[in-house]
Amino acid sequence: MSVYGSIFRVSTFGESHGIGVGCIVDGVPPGLKLTEEDVQPQLTRRRPGQSSLTTQRQEGDVVSILSGTENGVTLGTPVAMIVRNQDQRKFDYANTSSIPRPGHADYTYQVKYGIKASSGGGRASARETIGRVAAGGIAEKWLREQYGTSIVTWVSAVGHVRLPEDVAKRLETTPPTRDEIDSSGALLQLEDGRFVDVYGNVYEGSSGEPTGEKQGRQMPEDCAKVKETKIHTRCPHAPSAAIMAARIQQLRAAGDSTGGILTTVVRGCPVGLGEPCFDKVEAELAKAMMSLPATKGFEVGTGFEGVKMTGSQHNDLFAGKDADSSLLYTRTNNAGGTLGGITSGQDIVFRVAIKPVSSISLEQETASFDGVVEKLVVKGRHDPCVLSRASPLVESMTAIVLCDLAMRQRARVGPTPLQSLQSNSHR
Incomplete structure (x- = not known):
């Protein structure tokens, strides 16, 4: 169905090449300050046409709030939002009718x-996720104001290119902000094909390997003036980002595609969220992530790597009480922020696997609806890799899940405030 949530309920609507796409959000508390400016940033991060690594469909993805607010404040009634499609090309899909x-x-x-x-x-198009991202903007603002919760997602792998293990662990322990992810994961592509990172380091255009050169200048805001292209990878490790960008561009030129892995860290999540046995927090997160287009895997904490550990290695031993909240904390976080399906107060850490994009321009021998073997070339404008645009999708669905679970817990405990670990001194 197209509805998620028990108290904070999100319904999405619209088709990829229809009039528009959007959502209706019920259960939004009254009195929350909310305008389009609160929702637009994440929609801008997910929109198409950002760089040569993404589809060149040109959509502004500008959101309009239709109901549920007055003078920039929520009324407690359903909030409806819409993004109108502008760059439809239905004729690109004529040969897929049969x-x-x-x-x-x-x-x-x-x-x-x-x-x-x-x-x-x-x-079934990823354009449906615009409604989720819009709804996630509301959920995120409420979580941030109520608990100081932050949610960040970055690209940790593209195909065979992965973050170095020490970098991956450091980022999961001390996650970057979204601004840091966007800035350190941005590259300039020069006219000769080489890449330049935000620090001025130069990388080969064909391999992404460092050249040892340094540009020694700031990344310009208007790349068009210097005949350069700004590329968003959303991988917060410039050397890995350059190799990823080179690989994606090779596949685009070949008419093929690739997948990858997104890593998410949630900080400041209150203790006690999750409804065992069937609505455990990781179960709800898994359902939410696997409902996103192209997702094929989900793991929390150490995930599949945890099977290589013994119980004595994997157990997160309690190490004392947090100075600010008097909640217990652990020195390790192999469980990824959950115990028994309930948030423990530690950072929630999980990863999502995204398959290679299905729409490729290579000729493929397949079969028609009638079973006749034919050759098909998929037309249209498609991402050779969706990872750089998928971060806001994962962040938004995470916010929706945690917002709904927090409201469910508050319905149980009444006015008792939900607590989260505030001190970072023990991390």
Whole structure:
């Protein structure tokens, strides 16, 4: 269904090449200051056409709040938001009316409903996630104001290119801010194809390997004036970002695609969220992440690597009480911020695996709906890798899950405030 949540309930609507996409959010508390400016930043981070690493579909993705607020304050009634589509190209999908695209939902939608959207995947398109990101903007603001909660997601792998292990561990322990992710993960591509990071270091355009050169200048705001292209990787480690960018561009030139891994850290999440046995916090997060397009894996804490450890190595031993909140804390966080399906107050750490983009421009031998083997070339403007645009999707769904669980817990305990670990002195 197109509805998520028990108290903070989100419904999304719209097709990828229809009039528009959006959401209706019920359960938003009254009195919350809310305008489009609170929602727009994440929509801007996920919008297409950001750089040569993403689809060149040109959409401003400007949100409008239709209901639920007055004079910039929520009324407690449903908040409706819409983003109107501007750059539809339905003719790009003419040859998919008789041939289902490999890796897409064309076939399963046709079999399930007896009809499918004629262009762009309809509800199965990643454009549906605009409604989630808009709703996530409300959830994030409420969590931040109530508990000081912060949610950050970055690209930790693209294909075989992964962050060095020591860097990955450092980032999970001391996560960067979104601004740091966006700035340190941004590259300039010079006219000769080489990359320059925010520190001025130069990398080969074909491999992303460092050249040892240094540009010695700031990254300009207006790259067009210096005939350079700004690329967003959202990998907060410049050397890895350059290699990732080079690999993605190689695949784009070849008409192919790749996937990768997103890492998320939530700080300041209150203790006690999660509803065992079936609505455990990691179960709700897993459901939310796996409902996003192209996701194929989810792990929390040490995840699959944890099976290599013994119990004595994996157990997070309690080490004392937090000075500010008097809550117990642990010196390690192998569990990833949950115990028994309930938030422990430690940072929530999880990773999401994203498959290679299904829409590729290579000719593929597949079969039509009639079962006849034919050759198909998928037209249109598609991402060779969606990772750089997917961070806001994961952050928004995380916020929606935690907001709903926090409201469920508050309904149980009444006026008793939910606590979170505030001190970082023991981390």
